[in-house]
Amino acid sequence: MRAGPRRGRRRNLPPRPHPLPGGPVQHLRAARRRPPARAAPADPGDVTAVTVRRVGGEDWCTLKAVRLRALAADPAAFTSTLAREEAFTDAVWQERAVAGRSFVACRADAVVGLVSYYAEDGRPRERQLVSMWVAPEARRSGVARALVEAVLDAAAAEGAERLTLFVVHDNEAARRLYEQLGFVATGEVQELPPDALRSEARYALPLPSAT
Ligand SMILES: CC(C)(COP(=O)(O)OP(=O)(O)OC[C@H]1O[C@@H](n2cnc3c(N)ncnc32)[C@H](O)[C@@H]1OP(=O)(O)O)[C@@H](O)C(=O)NCCC(=O)NCCS
Numbered sequence: 404m405r406a407g408p409r410r411g412r413r414r415n416l417p418p419r420p421h422p423l424p425g426g427p428v429q430h431l432r433a434a435r436r437r438p439p440a441r442a443a444p445a446d447p448g449d450v451t452a453v454t455v456r457r458v459g460g461e462d463w464c465t466l467k468a469v470r471l472r473a474l475a476a477d478p479a480a481f482t483s484t485l486a487r488e489e490a491f492t493d494a495v496w497q498e499r500a501v502a503g504r505s506f507v508a509c510r511a512d513a514v515v516g517l518v519s520y521y522a523e524d525g526r527p528r529e530r531q532l533v534s535m536w537v538a539p540e541a542r543r544s545g546v547a548r549a550l551v552e553a554v555l556d557a558a559a560a561e562g563a564e565r566l567t568l569f570v571v572h573d574n575e576a577a578r579r580l581y582e583q584l585g586f587v588a589t590g591e592v593q594e595l596p597p598d599a600l601r602s603e604a605r606y607a608l609p610l611p612s613a614t
Pocket of ligand 1: 477534541549569574576577580583
């Protein structure tokens with residue numbers, strides 16, 4: 404995992420594809436890159452209590468629950484919809500989980516965050532980060548940063564050279580998150596259906612060699 408700051412932003416289109424085959428289970432402490440001041444013991448949002456782990460096949464119910472919660476809570480942040488994904492069969496969720504390309508953030512017994520990534524068609528040297536979401540009760544404590552870092556490490560381990568993502572134009576929190584981590588706007592902008600009044604921009608961050 405890297406220690407320095409990164410910056411950036413994300414992308415879109417029709418409902419995004421989802422993760423593909425994945426790798427080994429990965430655990431990390433969300434606090435490890437946080438400034439000491441953020442880990443104050445009395446802080447109920449203490450990120451040191453958060454663990455990020457890779458989702459496996461046995462976690463498909465957890466993946467389904469947190470993804471549907473995200474779509475219900477923050478529909479404007481995503482290009483997919485709650486109605487669309489509520490209609491997915493269990494087999495779809497199982498396939499997503501088995502793919503191993505999602506991470507959840509857990510605090511105590513609760514899942515408080517989700518992120519996924521996948522390889523876009525025609526972009527074998529890149530991975531795209533999707534489905535980023537942190538539960539309202541866990542925000543502003545470094546959970547999203549830890550989830551992005553898990554994806555950065557996973558993508559680098561797969562030999563990817565760049566991590567991209569899309570951010571809806573008015574999603575200031577997400578834009579600041581990614582920019583702080585080093586992502587930079589690529590100039591690619593996509594209109595969002597149905598009215599084209601919203602758009603999203605692609606951001607990218609080069610990845611170091613996995614070796
Ligand atoms: C955007 C989101 C993922 C951020 O999650 P988070 O765990 O609160 O983010 P972090 O605590 O890791 O914050 C890291 C940095 O992001 C930026 N940031 C996060 N939330 C912010 C906000 N509400 N306003 C401004 N900047 C924000 C800050 O730079 C922050 O660093 P700082 O706390 O040192 O200032 C979360 O608000 C969320 O899930 N929103 C709804 C879904 C969504 O927008 N997903 C992203 C789709 S691209």
